[in-house]
Amino acid sequence: MIADWLERKEVCICAGSGGVGKTTTSAAIALGMAARGRKVAVLTIDPARRLANSLGLPELGNEERRVEADVDGELWAMMLDAKRTFDDLVEWHAPDERTRDAVLGNRVYQELSNAVAGSQEYMAMEKLHELHQEGRYDLLVLDTPPSRNALDFLDAPRRLSDFIDSRSLELFTAPGRLGLKVLGRGSGVAFSVMKRATGIDLLQDLGEFFRSFGDMTDGIRERAGLVNSLLSDSRTAFVLVTSPGRDAVDEAAYFHHRLMDAGLPFAGVVANRVHRAGGPSDPAELAELLGQPLASKVQRTYEEERRLAQGEGENLAGLRRRLGRKPMIEVPHLHDDVHDLDGLWQMDEYLFPRRARSSRPDRRRPSPSRPTG
Amino acid sequence: MLVTGKGGVGRTTVAAALGLLAARRGKRTVVCEVAEQERLAALFGIVGVGHGERELTPGLHAVSVQPERAKEEWLRYQLKSGTLAGLLGGSRLFQYLTAAAPGLSELVTIGKVWDLAQLERRTGGSVYDLAIVDAPPTGHGLAMLRAPGTYANVARVGPISRQARIIDAFLRDRAATAVLVVALPEEMPVNETIEFERRLAEELTMTVEQVVVNGMYPQRFSGTEARTLRSLDGRGSPGASAALRAALAEHERVLGQRAQLRRLRRHVEAPVATLPHLFEPQLGREHVERLANELERRL
Numbered sequence A: 001m002i003a004d005w006l007e008r009k010e011v012c013i014c015a016g017s018g019g020v021g022k023t024t025t026s027a028a029i030a031l032g033m034a035a036r037g038r039k040v041a042v043l044t045i046d047p048a049r050r051l052a053n054s055l056g057l058p059e060l061g062n063e064e065r066r067v068e069a070d071v072d073g074e075l076w077a078m079m080l081d082a083k084r085t086f087d088d089l090v091e092w093h094a095p096d097e098r099t100r101d102a103v104l105g106n107r108v109y110q111e112l113s114n115a116v117a118g119s120q121e122y123m124a125m126e127k128l129h130e131l132h133q134e135g136r137y138d139l140l141v142l143d144t145p146p147s148r149n150a151l152d153f154l155d156a157p158r159r160l161s162d163f164i165d166s167r168s169l170e171l172f173t174a175p176g177r178l179g180l181k182v183l184g185r186g187s188g189v190a191f192s193v194m195k196r197a198t199g200i201d202l203l204q205d206l207g208e209f210f211r212s213f214g215d216m217t218d219g220i221r222e223r224a225g226l227v228n229s230l231l232s233d234s235r236t237a238f239v240l241v242t243s244p245g246r247d248a249v250d251e252a253a254y255f256h257h258r259l260m261d262a263g264l265p266f267a268g269v270v271a272n273r274v275h276r277a278g279g280p281s282d283p284a285e286l287a288e289l290l291g292q293p294l295a296s297k298v299q300r301t302y303e304e305e306r307r308l309a310q311g312e313g314e315n316l317a318g319l320r321r322r323l324g325r326k327p328m329i330e331v332p333h334l335h336d337d338v339h340d341l342d343g344l345w346q347m348d349e350y351l352f353p354r355r356a357r358s359s360r361p362d363r364r365r366p367s368p369s370r371p372t373g
Numbered sequence B: 001m002l003v004t005g006k007g008g009v010g011r012t013t014v015a016a017a018l019g020l021l022a023a024r025r026g027k028r029t030v031v032c033e034v035a036e037q038e039r040l041a042a043l044f045g046i047v048g049v050g051h052g053e054r055e056l057t058p059g060l061h062a063v064s065v066q067p068e069r070a071k072e073e074w075l076r077y078q079l080k081s082g083t084l085a086g087l088l089g090g091s092r093l094f095q096y097l098t099a100a101a102p103g104l105s106e107l108v109t110i111g112k113v114w115d116l117a118q119l120e121r122r123t124g125g126s127v128y129d130l131a132i133v134d135a136p137p138t139g140h141g142l143a144m145l146r147a148p149g150t151y152a153n154v155a156r157v158g159p160i161s162r163q164a165r166i167i168d169a170f171l172r173d174r175a176a177t178a179v180l181v182v183a184l185p186e187e188m189p190v191n192e193t194i195e196f197e198r199r200l201a202e203e204l205t206m207t208v209e210q211v212v213v214n215g216m217y218p219q220r221f222s223g224t225e226a227r228t229l230r231s232l233d234g235r236g237s238p239g240a241s242a243a244l245r246a247a248l249a250e251h252e253r254v255l256g257q258r259a260q261l262r263r264l265r266r267h268v269e270a271p272v273a274t275l276p277h278l279f280e281p282q283l284g285r286e287h288v289e290r291l292a293n294e295l296e297r298r299l
Helices: A022-035 A049-054 A082-093 A097-105 A107-112 A119-134 A152-163 A166-173 A177-183 A187-198 A200-214 A219-233 A246-261 A283-290 A293-323 A342-353 B011-024 B037-045 B067-079 B081-090 B094-101 B104-116 B137-156 B161-172 B189-206 B223-231 B238-267 B285-298
Strands: A010-017 A041-044 A076-080 A141-142 A236-244 A266-274 A328-332 B004-005 B030-032 B054-057 B060-064 B129-135 B178-181 B206-215 B271-274
Touching: A010 A022, A010 A119, A022 A041, A022 A076, A022 A141, A022 A236, A022 A266, A022 A342, A022 B060, A041 A119, A076 A152, A082 A097, A082 A119, A082 A219, A097 A107, A119 A141, A187 B011, A219 A236, A219 B137, A236 A342, A246 A293, A283 A293, A283 B238, A293 A328, A293 B238, A328 A342, A328 B011, B004 B011, B004 B081, B004 B189, B011 B030, B011 B037, B011 B129, B011 B178, B011 B206, B011 B238, B011 B285, B030 B037, B030 B104, B037 B054, B037 B060, B081 B094, B104 B129, B104 B137, B104 B161, B137 B189, B161 B189, B178 B189, B189 B206, B189 B238, B223 B238, B238 B271, B271 B285
Parallel strands: A010 A141, A010 A236, A041 A076, A041 A141, A236 A266, A266 A328, B004 B129, B004 B178, B030 B060, B030 B129, B178 B206, B206 B271
Antiparallel strands: B054 B060
């Protein structure tokens, strides 16, 4: 169960493709660990506002907020603001006020720092590192951003290092001999062709941006290195979140492969919204109980459910085989999609099952939905 | 036509069904994926579409846009010379710059999409009546739509600015471009859909043309029947009682879905159509055909 996966861990990173319940799972893990006495902060990028509300918060900002929940430990939550974190980073690393203002005031930075592909991913890592350094929490749970590709965030620190790699910057800082030497022959021509392709104005703005950014490269690169080492630290655990659908499971298998390749500390898989069904039902018995046409409608519904459960079971079995000895937790398809504290507590039953099974086997079934409306 | 929506709601399937429907109506259609995935072709049992355009079924084509290739094409067009483009594309300086330049990959991707919809293709490819984009999820989708406008502003003058301005105008022209959002009748996808429509209007002064709610369960049981099922809970053999529970659970889910659908309709301006849930662990061409039939009746 999750508590075993996260024993002696200080960072838990929840990863997976879009729409598999990553945000919800991160929140449920954080709540569960807080319930077990730990001081936990959950960092999320883009929760539906209802989730923030249900955590007792009108809104989540770049600062952590305490969540009112009935737990032995403490639960805190924050929503990362990529732009703010980027600004903070510039502020932190700028050698002097002039450089800081030059970067923050640059048009390229202003227009694009928000939209930089990968910047959200990097900033999430950055904030994670910062909070970990401060050491105010026993456990940090990160809900990774809903990127196009579940793996983007793994490359983020490296990509930022590339971005600020002095070799690409030197041309702008010293577009003479040095630049040519570093970039190889033909760069002079390339530079003039580039003017033609992009327009000189944009090139100048970009150049100015890279130039001022260049003064901060060492600090930022060092930081990216630290973020990278936090990811592979034994105090970190990666939890892979998936749904039982074919595409999601394929992606999870690939992701697992990538984590192993990179030597990152993988803890296990949480499979959400899994359909479960029992053995076949007898149409005659149903007809006797319910009469027609109700009996055949029930029969049909149940058959659909069983077929779905079977297909999902096959998908998950395939994933299990690839995981080797690493564990997988299945959370059943709950009646109501989970979006509030009650729902998170419902998930808790599956993520943190009690060791001694209670004598009532139906404890593990989803409890009936709360009345709606 | 841009098809977006929260991750996992079935954007690709809906984009494919729309494409099939358009092709049936005699429109030469291309569906393009931009997330470096090729799920669309897989739906039709074809592997390896790649950056080239490929016919899936008469009148329906698929393409998977790769930003790197799109960048090369753009250069070639911009410089009107393969040699210069090769020189620049091979330059490390240029590679660093374009990898680092924020939002450029979004710009060339949407540029490629724009090109697919033109009557005169700058890349010299064949001409389509309709280009359907299986766009990135809502957040990234918005960033992609914003990229041309942003670049037009940043570059001010020069070829990038000119190009970006044309693409931006094309996207904002309701006669040329439609935005369609796919959702599920669940809390978070509904929230994201409402939020997306609001942000699209505020940040880009654009309108969502249509919302498609995917995965609606059939309403099989009346309130009276549900009460009957509830009164029998726990009775019968294990198989029968599991069947009763499954039926009740589905009934509850249907009620939840309908409440979410009502909430969505109250909060979005765009018309909302629904598609049925398909009880299939793996979708294929026949299911896309079925959804196309459903769309035909509802749109």
